Amino acid sequence: MPDFKDQTVLITGGSRGLGKAMSLGFAQQGATVIIASRKQDSCAALADEITQQGGKAIGIAANIGKTDDIDALVSQIKTRCGRVDLLINNAGTNIALGPLTDLTPEQFDKMYQVNLRGPWYLASQIAPMMAASGGGSIINILSVAAMRPPAFNGFYAATKSGLESMTKVMAQEWAEDNIRVNAIAPGPYRSDLVDSSIAAIPGFEEGMRNSTLLKRIAETEEILKPVFYLATDGNITGITLIADGGLTAH
Ligand SMILES: NC(=O)c1ccc[n+]([C@@H]2O[C@H](COP(=O)([O-])OP(=O)(O)OC[C@H]3O[C@@H](n4cnc5c(N)ncnc54)[C@H](OP(=O)(O)O)[C@@H]3O)[C@@H](O)[C@H]2O)c1
Numbered sequence: 001m002p003d004f005k006d007q008t009v010l011i012t013g014g015s016r017g018l019g020k021a022m023s024l025g026f027a028q029q030g031a032t033v034i035i036a037s038r039k040q041d042s043c044a045a046l047a048d049e050i051t052q053q054g055g056k057a058i059g060i061a062a063n064i065g066k067t068d069d070i071d072a073l074v075s076q077i078k079t080r081c082g083r084v085d086l087l088i089n090n091a092g093t094n095i096a097l098g099p100l101t102d103l104t105p106e107q108f109d110k111m112y113q114v115n116l117r118g119p120w121y122l123a124s125q126i127a128p129m130m131a132a133s134g135g136g137s138i139i140n141i142l143s144v145a146a147m148r149p150p151a152f153n154g155f156y157a158a159t160k161s162g163l164e165s166m167t168k169v170m171a172q173e174w175a176e177d178n179i180r181v182n183a184i185a186p187g188p189y190r191s192d193l194v195d196s197s198i199a200a201i202p203g204f205e206e207g208m209r210n211s212t213l214l215k216r217i218a219e220t221e222e223i224l225k226p227v228f229y230l231a232t233d234g235n236i237t238g239i240t241l242i243a244d245g246g247l248t249a250h
Pocket of ligand 1: 042187190
């Protein structure tokens with residue numbers, strides 16, 4: 001297993017789902033984890049759990065859709081930690097399921113603010129800190145919807161494919177500062193986000209299973225392995241690693 005001792009890892013949406021699995025996983029591998037989700041209670045509760053297990057973590061509430069929150073988050077990180085070695089732009093939302101003709105400009109703005117503007121703005125604040133400390137790594141969490149955009153999921157697919165483009169631009173612009181920038185495009189895995197779609201949409205679970213070659217919805221921890229891979233490799237930048245059980249292979 002990789003060793004992240006002496007590294008500080010900032011995980012947005014780090015309190016639940018994949019974010020929680022990454023917070024626990026990086027802490028177990030020795031990192032100091034900064035958990036940044038909207039609810040301070042959830043961030044603090046997970047940070048306490050990690051600390052009680054002998055790990056190092058702090059929780060700082062921030063809504064990634066709000067630039068003021070990101071400014072405050074970065075300011076607190078500078079004061080309390082001084083550095084970030086790995087940023088994982090994981091927080092994402094999908095509040096706009098439905099036909100394009102029914103969706104609203106307000107839903108569009110919210111989706112763009114959380115899924116694309118926030119990850120860009122946060123990375124743009126963190127990259128100069130990384131450059132000042134000799135480099136770092138950024139991982140943007142996309143979705144296979146970026147490369148296989150499904151009907152009735154237009155804003156989600158568009159924001160995730162926008163983040164894939166942004167990943168490549170970040171990789172080009174920050175390589176000279178020794179900052180690697182990559183993305184992971186998961187297929188369906190167990191989380192609150194997917195469970196709420198399963199509860200709301202008849203046939204969603206079966207459809208998700210059958211969309212993959214492996215005919216199953218992955219466990220959250222399975223996505224952790226590709227995250228560790230991109231976080232440790234020294235030579236890979238500008239790629240999207242697809243972890244989708246074969247969804248995009250057919
Ligand atoms: N689940 C899947 O099958 C799947 C597949 C492909 C890609 N993804 C992507 O993977 C990422 C994680 O998804 P998940 O399914 O693990 O999510 P999840 O279980 O719904 O958890 C979302 C996390 O993000 C936080 N969050 C939500 N909105 C936020 C905001 N505006 N600012 C800051 N934090 C916010 C939540 O905490 P608070 O409520 O406290 O803010 C929570 O910690 C997302 O980018 C998603 O698009 C998921």
